[in-house]
Amino acid sequence: MSRHSKLQKQVLALYRQFMRAGQDKPGFIPRIRDEFRENARIKKTDVMHIEYLYRRGQRQLDQLKDTNTKQLGSFSKPKERS
Numbered sequence: 001m002s003r004h005s006k007l008q009k010q011v012l013a014l015y016r017q018f019m020r021a022g023q024d025k026p027g028f029i030p031r032i033r034d035e036f037r038e039n040a041r042i043k044k045t046d047v048m049h050i051e052y053l054y055r056r057g058q059r060q061l062d063q064l065k066d067t068n069t070k071q072l073g074s075f076s077k078p079k080e081r082s
Contacts, residue, residue: 014057021064
């Protein structure tokens, strides 16, 4: 079994926290999984980008834990028209 870096451990812990926080809110678990899977494609050597996403994830987790949160927002590129 390979050892994980400190940052990898932090990201895995963040994922577990998201999964726990999303259990009470319908439809959040698939969205959380998709977001983490998509960002798993980032190269492990791109530490600055990973740290940025980690901090962003912490802020989103705080919002998710708020009892008034009903949905998650995201910023994505609009699909280009052909």
